[in-house]
Amino acid sequence: MPRSTQEVRVFPYEQAVLKELNPQGHTSLVEMFEAACGKFPERPAFTAIGQTLSFADIDRLSRDFAAYLVGSAGLVPGQRIAIQLPNLNQYPNEIEGVVYTHPDVVECAAVGIPDETSGEAVKLYVVSSNPALDQDSLRGFCREQLTAYKVPRTVEFRKELPKSNVGKILRRELRD
Numbered sequence: 001m002p003r004s005t006q007e008v009r010v011f012p013y014e015q016a017v018l019k020e021l022n023p024q025g026h027t028s029l030v031e032m033f034e035a036a037c038g039k040f041p042e043r044p045a046f047t048a049i050g051q052t053l054s055f056a057d058i059d060r061l062s063r064d065f066a067a068y069l070v071g072s073a074g075l076v077p078g079q080r081i082a083i084q085l086p087n088l089n090q091y092p093n094e095i096e097g098v099v100y101t102h103p104d105v106v107e108c109a110a111v112g113i114p115d116e117t118s119g120e121a122v123k124l125y126v127v128s129s130n131p132a133l134d135q136d137s138l139r140g141f142c143r144e145q146l147t148a149y150k151v152p153r154t155v156e157f158r159k160e161l162p163k164s165n166v167g168k169i170l171r172r173e174l175r176d
Contacts, residue, residue, distance in 0.1 A: 124152035
């Protein structure tokens with residue numbers, strides 16, 4: 001079995017704990033960070049714009065953000081949220097944020113659909129207040145505000161989108 005060729009290099013940094021942790025004893029940077037949070041919670045970890053965060057602060061913020069994603073955003077741990085385009089991931093919230101600015105859009109959801117040439121393409125599901133709104137005009141609207149690879153390849157109009165009991169749009173049902 002081939003051995004991993006990964007190497008961790010540690011550079012001197014006054015506030016870093018990396019010099020006090022053995023990088024060879026950890027299988028990932030995440031594991032090493034978690035060890036730093038446990039061993040040095042009050043040690044400064046990051047400073048910017050006059051603010052210093054300790055490892056405990058960063059750990060708490062990470063856990064709070066994860067809780068937000070699971071609770072408010074409706075994500076399930078391990079659930080894939082990115083649309084995988086060639087050489088990059090596209091997050092649907094950015095596309096949906098632009099589409100929601102269109103005056104005729106009531107609801108929308110962007111999902112990745114299989115594509116032979118690029119792996120996945122963006123498909124947009126839309127509930128519109130204007131029956132005259134069509135795919136070409138909505139794609140043109142997106143083209144004015146998004147980079148070309150973010151513009152939905154197809155748009156499907158629906159009377160309603162599938163939702164959970166608390167009213168969150170269920171992208172996984174649209175994807176399946």
